[in-house]
Amino acid sequence: MTKAIVVGSGAGGCMAAKELAACGMDVTVLETGRAFRPFKWNLDKLEPARQAGLFFDERMISLLFPEMRIEKAQDGLVHVTGRAVGGTTTLATGNALRYDRYLAGVGINLDAEFAELEHEVPQTTEHRAGWSELTERLFSAFEDLGLEPQITPKFMNDASRCVQCGMCVLGCKFGAKWTADELISDVEGVTMVAGATVEKVAIENGRATGVVVSRGAGARRKLAQADLVVLAAGGLGTPVILEASGIPASPTLFVDPVLCVAAHMEGAGLEHQLPMPFVSEQPDYILSPYFDWLSFYFNKGWRMPHGDIISIMIKMADASVGSYDGKHLDKPLLDSDWETIARAVDKSYEVLEAIGVPREETFFGTLNAGHPGGCFPLTEAEAETLHHEVLPPNLYLADASLLPRSMGNPPMLTIMALAKRVARLAANA
Ligand SMILES: Cc1cc2nc3c(=O)[nH]c(=O)nc-3n(C[C@H](O)[C@H](O)[C@H](O)COP(=O)(O)OP(=O)(O)OC[C@H]3O[C@@H](n4cnc5c(N)ncnc54)[C@H](O)[C@@H]3O)c2cc1C
Numbered sequence: 156m157t158k159a160i161v162v163g164s165g166a167g168g169c170m171a172a173k174e175l176a177a178c179g180m181d182v183t184v185l186e187t188g189r190a191f192r193p194f195k196w197n198l199d200k201l202e203p204a205r206q207a208g209l210f211f212d213e214r215m216i217s218l219l220f221p222e223m224r225i226e227k228a229q230d231g232l233v234h235v236t237g238r239a240v241g242g243t244t245t246l247a248t249g250n251a252l253r254y255d256r257y258l259a260g261v262g263i264n265l266d267a268e269f270a271e272l273e274h275e276v277p278q279t280t281e282h283r284a285g286w287s288e289l290t291e292r293l294f295s296a297f298e299d300l301g302l303e304p305q306i307t308p309k310f311m312n313d314a315s316r317c318v319q320c321g322m323c324v325l326g327c328k329f330g331a332k333w334t335a336d337e338l339i340s341d342v343e344g345v346t347m348v349a350g351a352t353v354e355k356v357a358i359e360n361g362r363a364t365g366v367v368v369s370r371g372a373g374a375r376r377k378l379a380q381a382d383l384v385v386l387a388a389g390g391l392g393t394p395v396i397l398e399a400s401g402i403p404a405s406p407t408l409f410v411d412p413v414l415c416v417a418a419h420m421e422g423a424g425l426e427h428q429l430p431m432p433f434v435s436e437q438p439d440y441i442l443s444p445y446f447d448w449l450s451f452y453f454n455k456g457w458r459m460p461h462g463d464i465i466s467i468m469i470k471m472a473d474a475s476v477g478s479y480d481g482k483h484l485d486k487p488l489l490d491s492d493w494e495t496i497a498r499a500v501d502k503s504y505e506v507l508e509a510i511g512v513p514r515e516e517t518f519f520g521t522l523n524a525g526h527p528g529g530c531f532p533l534t535e536a537e538a539e540t541l542h543h544e545v546l547p548p549n550l551y552l553a554d555a556s557l558l559p560r561s562m563g564n565p566p567m568l569t570i571m572a573l574a575k576r577v578a579r580l581a582a583n584a
Pocket residue numbers: 162163164165166167168185186187188235236237238239240241242243244245246247248249250251252324351352353354387388389390392393396524525526527553554555556564565566567568570
């Protein structure tokens with residue numbers, strides 16, 4: 156039986172593993188993180204420390220919540236990823252949006268894969284019944300301003316289990332949110348190995364022979380042999396593994412920066428609403444109501460009680476300029492990025508003004524991001540094979556690294572569609 160190794164168990168890795176097993180392969184998924192557990196601390200108990208300003212660096216999150224990893228770029232942009240079985244999907248707010256126009260632009264049509272995903276992965280818009288009066292007011296304001304808000308389809312196993320606690324990004328305690336590891340939880344032919352960090356791909360005579368893996372600090376490195384290797388360690392993880400294997404990544408990292416425009420509003424209660432219940436798509440950015448827990452804990456401007464903050468999230472498509480070497484995140488924002496942010500901030504002011512919040516009373520959240528990708532972008536040259544020539548013939552990528560450019564939109568669904576196609580092509584290569 157052909158032996159395949161998939162590295163990483165996020166959106167791309169789990170989908171690739173499932174498809175490879177369906178093609179008859181014996182699949183092992185190697186994941187550096189452990190089994191995911193939602194954030195367990197009582198937020199009220201953290202409040203005195205927050206008020207005293209003891210949370211001063213976002214990287215401290217990993218001490219309380221090791222499943223969330225934070226990197227900081229030189230100019231301060233805070234980057235969030237998931238490190239656990241299920242990858243970053245464990246931290247997602249569950250937005251299930253198709254956004255493949257740039258893939259279509261290089262000749263990759265994933266209609267068939269998206270159609271399969273409709274049945275394979277639970278997606279629902281049945282959450283409006285739980286919206287608060289404020290969320291409804293915001294929806295109307297977006298409509299009145301011609302922003303054409305769309306109710307966000309969510310990856311949910313059962314909408315009735317969602318209690319709108321607003322904590323999706325800290326993991327769902329109620330089993331309402333769907334995460335990617337569910338794709339392979341009962342699939343025959345797939346073995347999940349958690350706590351296994353892949354350092355590099357072993358390559359001999361131009362072919363991948365397996366991966367070099369270590370299990371825990373100080374543990375001996377071992378070669379795990381395979382006939383096929385699929386890297387899906389995410390937009391930051393995959394380039395690091397390839398660099399260590401002698402295959403340089405392209406300095407075209409994008410991250411989809413996020414900035415919240417917020418204001419004090421007594422009794423807003425946004426923190427206990429489903430995050431991003433609807434989305435307005437604008438050229439190069441989206442707007443959506445979102446309570447920003449990162450800013451609430453780490454941004455001095457957010458010291459008021461969580462119930463009294465209203466906030467609109469801007470998520471934007473950034474230029475493909477940046478890199479990550481495993482230690483240093485180089486992600487400059489260009490003038491064109493700041494111009495997009497300025498346009499989006501103006502639109503956010505209009506929304507807040509429409510519900511009675513003057514722009515002079517607004518303040519910003521912390522500039523952050525969580526959609527890294529683009530260091531092995533697909534072009535027309537790879538449209539048929541989804542395989543880069545610089546890679547050995549039996550080494551494939553199946554994660555956000557392949558995306559041609561920043562989408563400024565939630566990418567999970569698109570990454571899964573892509574990984575599905577990659578796995579089938581790899582199995583039949
Ligand atoms: C707070 C937050 C909310 C989000 N909400 C949404 C949303 O609502 N909808 C949406 O579409 N997207 C959302 N995203 C983005 C989305 O989760 C990611 O873009 C997506 O999961 C990326 O998929 P991936 O397969 O590329 O990587 P990931 O899902 O990040 O998976 C990569 C996996 O590889 C593992 N790994 C890394 N290095 C190694 C190594 N050396 N050896 C072994 N394993 C390794 C990692 O631990 C991780 O588990 C959100 C992101 C964040 C941060």
